[in-house]
Amino acid sequence: MKLHLLDRSSIGNTSITVSQNNYKNFLKVWHFHEELELVYIIKSTGTRFVGDSIEKFEAGEVILIGKNVPHMWLNDEAYFDKHSTLTAQAVSIHFKDNFVGKEFLSLPEMQPISHLLTKASQGIKFLNVTDTIKNELKNLNSLDPAIKITRIIEILSKLEQNKNYTLLSSNGFINTFHQTENKRLNTIYEYVYQNFHTPISSKDVAELANMNASAFSRFFKSTHRKPFTRFLNEIRIGFACKMLLENKESITSIAYACGFGNISNFNRQFKIIKNESPSSFLSQHRKHL
Numbered sequence: 001m002k003l004h005l006l007d008r009s010s011i012g013n014t015s016i017t018v019s020q021n022n023y024k025n026f027l028k029v030w031h032f033h034e035e036l037e038l039v040y041i042i043k044s045t046g047t048r049f050v051g052d053s054i055e056k057f058e059a060g061e062v063i064l065i066g067k068n069v070p071h072m073w074l075n076d077e078a079y080f081d082k083h084s085t086l087t088a089q090a091v092s093i094h095f096k097d098n099f100v101g102k103e104f105l106s107l108p109e110m111q112p113i114s115h116l117l118t119k120a121s122q123g124i125k126f127l128n129v130t131d132t133i134k135n136e137l138k139n140l141n142s143l144d145p146a147i148k149i150t151r152i153i154e155i156l157s158k159l160e161q162n163k164n165y166t167l168l169s170s171n172g173f174i175n176t177f178h179q180t181e182n183k184r185l186n187t188i189y190e191y192v193y194q195n196f197h198t199p200i201s202s203k204d205v206a207e208l209a210n211m212n213a214s215a216f217s218r219f220f221k222s223t224h225r226k227p228f229t230r231f232l233n234e235i236r237i238g239f240a241c242k243m244l245l246e247n248k249e250s251i252t253s254i255a256y257a258c259g260f261g262n263i264s265n266f267n268r269q270f271k272i273i274k275n276e277s278p279s280s281f282l283s284q285h286r287k288h289l
Helices: 108-122 131-138 145-161 171-179 183-195 202-208 213-224 228-246 251-257 263-274 278-286
Strands: 016-023 036-043 046-050 053-057 062-065 071-075 088-095 124-126 165-167
Touching: 016 145, 036 071, 036 131, 036 145, 046 062, 053 228, 062 108, 062 131, 071 088, 088 131, 108 124, 108 145, 131 145, 183 202, 183 228, 202 213, 202 228, 213 228, 228 251, 228 263, 228 278, 251 263, 251 278, 263 278
Parallel strands: none
Antiparallel strands: 016 088, 036 062, 036 088, 046 053, 046 071, 062 124, 124 165
């Protein structure tokens, strides 16, 4: 997946842009933009990529993504069948981190929302979002511009008060992505996301980055605070979790589909990264499927 910078700025000279999306499938582009993005998935399923997080998504989820965080909603294969009648529906709100002015966000009363927007740099998945909030998101476009702004502030305040959430991307990935415009790193990310399901060695990636193996190892570890193999395995295990939740294939098939050469190494790496075995992970989450 090649990473694209998309222009999400308002064409109507407004502080926020609200889009009611109803397509055969979502935009199949790994991208980032200057604006924050608040998304409510009304109808759709697939895989959500946010930074180095790879998870299954479904209808009903509400996600807040910070500025310049790479992300993509990739629908399941059935959505791309030419005879499919499936649709992907969502409400997407884009706004700058100072959409109401820096001075307003610095007010004591606004500090919780300001902290929420900062936290969004890792991507936030809000859990148990009320139907009231979801309906407010769906009805945003029917409001007058000034009321729309105050309603978004109200929604952000309610989401900030919801302490039941998960951060999606690792802090290490996001910090590295934000702190560098290094084309070498971007090339590495694109290569790993496109090829993690195939055999990849640090030597292969070092050559791609035009570095010798030892220099690449030092470079990657200094920027990520982890070896390249750990980073690669985290991406693979993240995708394995998505496949396990889909419950379509055996654990052994998933291990090979995610790039592991044997089941024992898959089980070992899964336990290192997730602190439990694949079967335990599946049983713990099955009640939520």
